[in-house]
Structure formats: structure tokens, C-alpha cells
Amino acid sequence: MPSASPADNELALTTPVQFIPGVGPRRAKAFERLGLRVARDFLFFFPRDYQDLTQIVKISDLQDGEVAPVLGEISSVLVRSIGPRRSLLEVVLDAEGGSLAAIWFNQPFLEKRFREGQMLLVAGKTKQRAGRWEVTHPHNEIIESDGDSVAGKLLPVYPLTEGINQGAMRRIMQSVVERCLGDVEEIFPESFCRDKTLIGIQEAIRGIHLPENQSNLEQARYRLVYQELLLLQLGLGLRRAIRAKVSTAPKLEVTTKIDSRIRRLFPFDLTEGQNVAISDITQDLAQSHPMNRLLQGDVGSGKTVIALYATLLAVAHGYQVAIMAPTEVLARQHARVLGGFLAKSRVRTQLITGGLSRSQRELALVEISQGSTDVAIGTHALVQPDVKFSKLGLVIIDEQHKFGVRQRAELKDDGPHYLVMTATPIPRTLTMTLFGDLDVSTLRDAPPGRQSIHTYLPGEDERDKWWNFFRTQLDQGRQGFVIAPLIEESEVWDVASLTEVYKEISTGVLQDYQIGMLHGKMTGAEKDNVITEFYNNRLQVLVSTTVVEVGIDVPNASLMAIEGAERFGLAQLHQLRGRIGRGKHPGYCALFGDSTNEKAMERLQAFSKTIDGFELAELDFCTRGPGDLFGTRQHGMPPLRIADLLRDADIVALAKRDAFDMLATDPGLSGDAYHKIRDRVLLRYGNVLELGDVG
Numbered sequence: 225m226p227s228a229s230p231a232d233n234e235l236a237l238t239t240p241v242q243f244i245p246g247v248g249p250r251r252a253k254a255f256e257r258l259g260l261r262v263a264r265d266f267l268f269f270f271p272r273d274y275q276d277l278t279q280i281v282k283i284s285d286l287q288d289g290e291v292a293p294v295l296g297e298i299s300s301v302l303v304r305s306i307g308p309r310r311s312l313l314e315v316v317l318d319a320e321g322g323s324l325a326a327i328w329f330n331q332p333f334l335e336k337r338f339r340e341g342q343m344l345l346v347a348g349k350t351k352q353r354a355g356r357w358e359v360t361h362p363h364n365e366i367i368e369s370d371g372d373s374v375a376g377k378l379l380p381v382y383p384l385t386e387g388i389n390q391g392a393m394r395r396i397m398q399s400v401v402e403r404c405l406g407d408v409e410e411i412f413p414e415s416f417c418r419d420k421t422l423i424g425i426q427e428a429i430r431g432i433h434l435p436e437n438q439s440n441l442e443q444a445r446y447r448l449v450y451q452e453l454l455l456l457q458l459g460l461g462l463r464r465a466i467r468a469k470v471s472t473a474p475k476l477e478v479t480t481k482i483d484s485r486i487r488r489l490f491p492f493d494l495t496e497g498q499n500v501a502i503s504d505i506t507q508d509l510a511q512s513h514p515m516n517r518l519l520q521g522d523v524g525s526g527k528t529v530i531a532l533y534a535t536l537l538a539v540a541h542g543y544q545v546a547i548m549a550p551t552e553v554l555a556r557q558h559a560r561v562l563g564g565f566l567a568k569s570r571v572r573t574q575l576i577t578g579g580l581s582r583s584q585r586e587l588a589l590v591e592i593s594q595g596s597t598d599v600a601i602g603t604h605a606l607v608q609p610d611v612k613f614s615k616l617g618l619v620i621i622d623e624q625h626k627f628g629v630r631q632r633a634e635l636k637d638d639g640p641h642y643l644v645m646t647a648t649p650i651p652r653t654l655t656m657t658l659f660g661d662l663d664v665s666t667l668r669d670a671p672p673g674r675q676s677i678h679t680y681l682p683g684e685d686e687r688d689k690w691w692n693f694f695r696t697q698l699d700q701g702r703q704g705f706v707i708a709p710l711i712e713e714s715e716v717w718d719v720a721s722l723t724e725v726y727k728e729i730s731t732g733v734l735q736d737y738q739i740g741m742l743h744g745k746m747t748g749a750e751k752d753n754v755i756t757e758f759y760n761n762r763l764q765v766l767v768s769t770t771v772v773e774v775g776i777d778v779p780n781a782s783l784m785a786i787e788g789a790e791r792f793g794l795a796q797l798h799q800l801r802g803r804i805g806r807g808k809h810p811g812y813c814a815l816f817g818d819s820t821n822e823k824a825m826e827r828l829q830a831f832s833k834t835i836d837g838f839e840l841a842e843l844d845f846c847t848r849g850p851g852d853l854f855g856t857r858q859h860g861m862p863p864l865r866i867a868d869l870l871r872d873a874d875i876v877a878l879a880k881r882d883a884f885d886m887l888a889t890d891p892g893l894s895g896d897a898y899h900k901i902r903d904r905v906l907l908r909y910g911n912v913l914e915l916g917d918v919g
């Protein structure tokens with residue numbers, strides 16, 4: 225009987241949320257904010273975490289001095305003063321077999337967190353004192369129980385929104401799972417599940433929302449993560465196939481003659497890594513379908529030469545090249561550098577930026593459209609609709625992480641071969657997933673002649689020694705930076721902290737030297753002025769916020785002290801440290817940080833041991849998670865519901881390989897075995913990946 229009427233006790237997967245028992249129109253609005261519109265959406269709305277109440281210890285079973293999780297109802301919350309500016313917060317729990325007092329010193333504000341009658345989970349070293357059990361500064365979680373008994377369970381914790389609490393969410397989720405689970409269709413063939421040791425979809429959905437135990441949860445999660453990543457990889461694979469089939473590109477083959485004519489323009493031999501990247505690129509360019517390649521390499525690793533090689537190969541075949549940079553400064557720099565290499569050639573370049581006058585721009589556009597310009601260099605000003613190329617063969621995008629994917633797509637209609645360059649080393653997992661449809665070349669080694677940089681982590685008692693060294697170096701003619709700590713996400717505070725550091729240093733350890741100050745609140749002219757003074761060595765030391773991390777190139781600067789170093793991400797520290805050791809003198813960098821913060825100190829230790837940007841990016845990714853630096857959204861990728869690129873790195877690799885195998889045996893996924901999978905790929909990723917014409 226077809227039905228989805230409010231009176232019906234049965235729920236269909238397509239039943240609107242407001243007709244789910246216990247929801248109603250008001251809550252339905254709130255659920256909609258979470259993207260939950262029909263019953264089915266609940267099943268695929270996954271917990272962000274779990275509260276583990278499976279290991280709860282009864283009061284009578286506590287051992288003195290052992291760490292134990294205890295669950296109880298709060299019977300009292302009390303703060304009292306125990307001296308000047310000292311306080312004690314005591315939260316007493318009624319637990320099975322007795323009571324326990326959780327104690328916090330000097331954190332009176334925590335009081336607001338707790339209310340009588342709440343269920344609270346605490347975990348810490350329990351001690352018996354004066355006849356009662358205590359735990360000091362425990363890990364603690366408030367458990368929203370909604371009246372049910374929760375002990376012994378693995379409780380899911382869902383993302384929430386205003387108007388929905390955890391208890392209500394759990395209750396509604398449970399009812400949807402119980403009523404609808406039977407209607408969820410399996411998309412994997414049975415034999416596939418067996419081969420890949422995957423549990424069935426219904427079991428997996430039950431296990432993720434109502435796990436029986438840890439191993440049940442793990443199996444459920446594995447199945448769902450694998451599925452999500454496999455579908456993504458299949459979507460990327462289908463897209464790649466469409467692109468290869470639909471679009472053609474000029475075959476730009478390299479000959480010995482072209483190769484030697486290009487290499488003659490370089491005043492140095494290419495490094496091994498550069499040669500490998502060039503060989504990747506020339507193989508791509510020789511195909512009649514478009515190249516789609518990402519070239520990643522740290523700042524200074526020598527990407528420009530590779531771009532130039534590809535450019536000249538295209539020009540040798542009579543094609544035009546567009547080179548895009550994220551900022552006007554970088555576009556100008558490219559034009560200048562390329563102009564230098566090309567001084568003795570007949571290649572005609574043209575700079576297009578927002579700064580051109582109208583008549584200059586019109587003239588430039590005519591030259592591009594008539595084909596008298598070989599290489600157009602510019603910012604996003606290059607992707608305006610009035611820019612028409614006569615014979616565009618290659619598009620090179622520098623620093624692509626600053627471009628939206630949309631902008632890439634706009635150019636796409638014009639340009640057949642694509643080379644994207646990035647200086648932000650992207651961790652392997654992310655490369656595999658986000659750029660699964662791009663081929664990747666990586667430059668790991670810097671060109672010869674780089675100076676070494678020594679990095680130190682002096683303790684507070686070694687400050688004098690460091691500043692002695694700093695002064696000796698200044699006396700020998702070197703220059704240096706002092707970086708002030710980041711206070712908040714607020715420039716006003718950063719400036720305050722900077723002024724403080726400046727005052728301290730200019731009247732203290734460096735009082736006999738010329739010191740300047742640089743921060744983001746200064747006008748462009750003020751910044752230019754200070755940088756010029758520093759460049760000309762009229763200022764010996766620059767006290768600065770992180771604004772120096774972009775583009776300041778003063779070869780004589782060899783010293784850097786970073787205060788509050790633990791507050792910076794490794795990628796940021798890497799960029800900062802990259803400001804020294806650029807000339808003929810080795811660099812010396814000291815990191816001062818909060819030595820009581822063990823985790824942070826470990827990170828800084830690791831940082832001091834390598835100058836490899838890739839290693840650091842992996843480390844940063846591992847310690848901070850991908851959110852901070854490489855948000856998936858920022859790359860224009862569909863958000864993942866359950867997979868975590870860091871935690872699930874192994875599954876990413878597996879899914880990629882499996883997707884590859886599946887597409888090799890059935891390129892359109894149209895056979896009996898895979899067509900359900902294909903339908904799901906299209907449903908989930910069809911729009912984002914523009915898979916419209918598959919099928």
C-alpha cells in the first residue's frame with residue numbers, strides 16, 4: 225500500500241521529517257538547518273563522536289591511584305575561596321555504590337558548566353581522602369541521557385543546531401533507524417562485500433548509530449568510510465574519462481632540437497627533480513587530450529623553469545600560453561623573470577593586470593586575439609570574457625590554492641592543456657583525494673647553493689646566550705628579524721603585542737642597534753618605507769608580525785627570533801623561517817615557546833630538525849588536522865560526511881586502487897555488477913563533479 229501520510233505508523237525513507245514521530249513542524253525547521261529533510265537523511269547523518277560508557281567503574285570497585293571513568297548524577301556544585309585569588313570547585317556525583325567528588329582548583333568559571341541532576345562522566349586518577357573518593361581535574365563529559373539508562377553504552381554524539389538537543393536527536397534517530405532500516409538498499413554486490421570484508425549497509429547504519437560495542441562500531445565505520453571514499457574516487461575517475469573523451473588538445477611533441485633550444489636559455493643545469501617533472505609534462509603534452517597536472521614544490525624549488533619549458537614547447541608549435549598568478553605583484557615578478565630568460569629569444573610576452581589603463585588593455589587584447597602575443601601573463605584579469613586568444617594551447621596557473629575552482633573552470637573553455645603549480649606542499653592523502661583527477665609531479669629538492677638554516681629551541685635560561693650571539697652577528701654586519709607572538713585572531717591585539725616586544729627589545733637586549741617595526745595595520749607606503757630601510761641595511765633589526773612571511777627578500781638577513789612560537793602553525797613557521805638564509809650567509813633561527821606545553825614543544829622539536837616543507841606539511845596535517853590549512857571546501861570538493869582524510873589515509877589509498885580496478889574492467893560502470901554503484905555516484909557527486917553526460 226503506498227503511503228506516507230502523517231497518521232501512518234510506518235515510515236518510508238522519503239517521509240518528510242516533520243511527519244516523523246516526535247518531530248513536528250517546528251523541529252522540522254531546525255532539522256532542515258542540518259540538511260535533514262526526509263527520513264532517509266537521518267540514516268546518513270553520522271555522529272561526530274561517541275561517549276564511551278562501556279568501561280564505567282562502580283565506586284565499590286575503585287582502586288586508589290588508578291585512572292577510572294565514573295558515571296553519576298550531580299548532587300551538588302560548590303565553589304569556595306581557599307586563599308587570595310585561590311578557589312576550589314567541588315562537584316559531587318551520586319554514582320553506583322557511593323559518591324565521588326570531582327575537584328578543580330582556581331577554575332571557578334567551570335561552575336557554570338554543571339547543574340544538579342545532570343549525568344556526568346568523569347575520568348581521572350581517583351584517590352581516597354578522609355574517607356571519601358576524589359578525583360582532581362578529571363576529563364569530564366556531560367551525558368544527556370533523556371531519562372534512559374546509559375551505563376554500558378557507546379553513546380553517539382551528533383552535530384546539533386538550536387532547538388535540538390542531544391537527547392532528542394538520539395531518540396528520533398533511534399526511531400528512524402528502527403522503522404526505516406529495512407528499506408535501505410545495498411549497492412554493493414554480495415561477492416564484493418565478501419572480497420573487501422565489508423559488512424552490509426543495513427548492519428553498518430545500525431552499527432554507526434546504535435553500536436553494540438567498539439568492534440561493531442569499527443566495522444560499521446569502516447564500511448561507510450570505504451563506501452564514501454570509493455564513490456568519490458569513482459566520480460573522479462568518471463570525470464577524468466569524460467574529459468579525456470570529450471575534449472581534445474593539440475599534440476605538442478618535443479624534439480631534440482626543440483629541447484636543446486629551450487635548455488640553452490637556462491644559465492644552469494636542471495636538477496634531477498626538474499628533469500623528471502619536465503618529462504612528465506612533455507609526455508602529457510604529446511597526447512591529443514588535455515594535460516591536467518599539478519606541480520607541487522616548496523618556494524624556491526625551481527618551478528618557474530619548468531613552467532617556462534612547457535611554455536616554450538607550446539610556443540614552438542605555434543600555440544599561445546596563458547600564465548596566471550594570484551596577485552599583481554607575483555604576475556609582475558613572473559613577467560620580469562620570464563623576460564630575463566627570454567631576452568635573447570623572439571617570444572613575445574604581454575602582461576595583463578588590473579593596473580593597465582583602458583587603452584593599454586585594449587591594445588593588449590588586440591595583440592592576444594590576433595596571435596601576435598605568444599605568452600600572456602596576468603592575474604584574474606586574464607579570465608575576463610573580453611580576453612580572446614587566437615590559438616591558446618596551454619594554461620599555467622601559479623599558486624592555485626588561492627584560486628577558486630570556479631575560476632579554473634572559466635578558463636577551461638578556452639584552454640586545452642593545464643599545468644597548475646602550488647607552493648603549499650599538500651600532504652599525500654589530500655593530493656590523492658582532492659586531486660585524484662589531476663596527475664601530480666613533485667619537486668622535493670631545492671636547486672644547489674641553498675644556505676643551511678640552523679634552528680634552536682633555547683630554554684628561558686638560555687636567552688642571554690642567544691641574544692649575545694645575535695649581537696655578535698649584527699656586529700659582523702648581519703641583519704635579523706624578531707617575530708612577536710600571535711595573540712588573538714585580531715590585528716589590534718597583534719599590534720599591541722608587537723609594540724610590547726619592540727619596547728622591551730629596543731630598550732633592552734638590542735638597545736644599541738637600529739630597530740624598525742612592521743605590521744599589517746601600516747599603510748602600503750609605510751610598509752614599503754620600512755622594508756626599503758631594512759633592505760638598505762639602515763635598519764639592522766625588524767620587529768614584525770607575520771606580515772613578513774610574504775615576499776620579503778633581504779639576502780643579508782640571517783637571524784630570526786620567534787616569540788610565542790607554539791602559537792604558530794608549522795606551515796607558517798616554515799614560511800617565516802624561509803625569510804633568512806637567502807643570501808651567502810647561513811641562517812640562525814631561535815624559537816621561544818611555552819615549555820610547559822608538551823605537545824607544542826614536540827611539534828617545535830620536529831620543526832627544528834627539518835627544513836623540508838613537505839615533511840612539515842605532513843606533520844602539520846597530522847597534529848592539527850586538515851581543517852586549519854587545507855579545508856576541503858576551499859578546494860571546491862564535496863564535503864565528506866564520515867571519512868577523515870587524516871585518520872582514514874589507508875582507506876583513501878585502498879579506495880583509489882579499487883576504483884581504478886573497477887573502472888578498468890567496466891569504464892562506464894554500466895554492467896550489472898556496478899550500475900547501482902554508478903547511480904549512487906551520480907546522485908552524490910554528479911553535480912559537484914559535473915558528471916552530467918555519463919550514462
Ligand code: ADP
Pocket residue numbers: 492493494495498521522523524525526527528529647671672
Ligand atoms: P619557485 O617558483 O619554485 O619558488 P623558482 O623557479 O623561482 O622557484 O626558483 C628559485 C631560484 O632558483 C631562482 O632564482 C631560479 O633561477 C633558481 N634555479 C632554478 N632552477 C635552478 C637550477 N637547476 N640550478 C640553479 N638554480 C636554479
Ligand code: MG
Pocket residue numbers: 524527528
Ligand atoms: Mg614561483
